[in-house]
Amino acid sequence: MVRRCTRFTYVVVFLMVCAALVSVTNIGQLSVFLRTKLHDVYGSDTGLYSTRFKLRGNLSLEYCQAVPDSLVGRLNIDIDAALQSAPPLEHQDVSPGGVWSPKSCVARQWIAIIIPFRDRQKHLDILVYNLVPVLKRQKVSFRYGNKTFNKGRLMNIGFTEAQKHDEFDCFIFHDVDLIPEDDRNMYTCSDNPRHMSPALDKFNYTMLYKGLVGGVLSFRGKHFTKVNGYSNLFWGWGAEDDDMHKRLFAAKLSVERPSITIGRYKMIKHDRKDVSPVRLDLLKTSIARYLKDGLNTLEYKLVETRLEKLYTRIIANVGDPPKNQTEHPL
Template sequence: MHNKHYLTTMRHGWKKKIVFCGSLVIFLLIILHPDMNVRGNYEYIEKDVIVHNLHEETAANFTSSAVLNCDYRDVIFDDTTLSLSLADGDLIENHKIKEGGEYAPSDCKPKFSTAIIVPYRDIAEQLRGFLVYMHMFLHRQCIHYRIYVVEQMDSRPFNRAKLLNIGAVAAMKAGYPCLVLHDVDLLPLRPSNLYACTKSPRHMSSSINKFRFVIPYLNLFDGAVAIISKQFKAVNGMSNEFFGWAGEDDDLYARLEAEGLKPCRFEPSTSRYHKVTQESQFRRDRGQKSVKYSKDKISVDGLNTLKYTEVATVLHPLFTHIMVDL
């Protein structure tokens, strides 16, 4: 009788363990599956209405000889995923990129002019791969664009936000109505992720391989973001005080909130990026501590207090190179 009770207890215990292990496996599969948020764990603009949410404007000094306007629906509904091997190759012949990294399609008139601004220091091989890949990527989108690389030449800790401010000032001076603030270690995977501004500031890189294509937190506004130049001016740009990997992205989000600008996103499958390098956790840890700061300091820290020394500006075949000491 005792043995029978013991065996029954053992079976019951094993059943509980099997159920627990099975539940754990299912939970892990759901959490770790790279497509777990394909339909999104955040609000996003549906593809059918993206065109109506875009900010149509070209640079003040831009002209096109094309007769017909470019059509963007084919771009938006393009399900292609580009190969990362493009970064290791060379540009196609007759790429028609102007000096300074400027390009516009010749067979149709683009509706958008975008300045891609890249803060940078000391990673030449990665920059080369980024430039080749991005030009190949952007050629598919039928937009007018120019790539600015802003390099910090001094030995002070890296200041991403200040470099972005410097690039934004140069791009706005050149008449670009749309700014894309872009890290050099991020490569967009889907051509449907149009590099044009929406009416609201847009977090473009909401689905990154490093995070298994799941957004870490909903207030994230980092990596690659698109913002209308007038909106960037309205929030006085970014803070100039964040030396080292800090919370400049969360600070910018707080500035947008203070100005009543609610960021938007495209769906996760469109917003996929490959991160080439690993980001220090130090950046994430520091970021959450600085949000309140920007709400109180917008008017006294940003574009209107931007100070730096321009070492040189060089127009390379693939980009405009702005070298500065901070």
């Protein structure tokens, strides 16, 4: 008899994006130089601000443009193309594990993109199909990786595991069902946490409410640590992002956004499953709870790390939800 245990074993996709634009096949073997440089202000639409970045790579090369000439602006997103056609040319030079790096310049940030998902491999395939060309035009080299629900706990795992690979400047937490519609929305970090997805096609490209930070959210590591990461208590769908907004408020961190003409995303249609029955009750305790529920209470068991063609899949066991979800330890 084969025992099915898919309920409690989870998969996180983290996509580690490094912006050290040198020719490499394995980021872990990259010999790099470090230095700090003050860059210029480019404006809120792109999310690039005056900030200090650690630069990595062959410093005999020129630094990459903050806003590359290769950007095309508004994109025509074909949701079905990833599943119906051969991989585009942009994917052919990606090494196993999802590693790629251009040769022409030294980039400004080392980035990790963390994509949690559960039972939605199709959505991951569509996202990777569409996102890889965007990242290449933005001149960021990258490595992909994988995980799932409890979503908040998986975000924390992605952050923790990514730091084992390198010292990243920027962490981007990315829903698997959101496809960027404009490559001027730079996948980089600015001086404050940045909500990159204020405008979704599902909601006619309007932001639903002022405190929205769900979808795609970028953090510097020090800021993610300051808010103690995401809550570990939200099992099932809903409210972990609203909890994060309260953490940001409590930690006195401002949230920046691109304009709604650039911060546009197409949402892949899907059904909501396992809606959390206690999400609204938990939100009432967010501010009082955030320093004792998050990165500092994270528990998980790393099950497997596997190199796929376009990403690194990391499987972790995050434990079982409480039998009575109205009762929590905090």
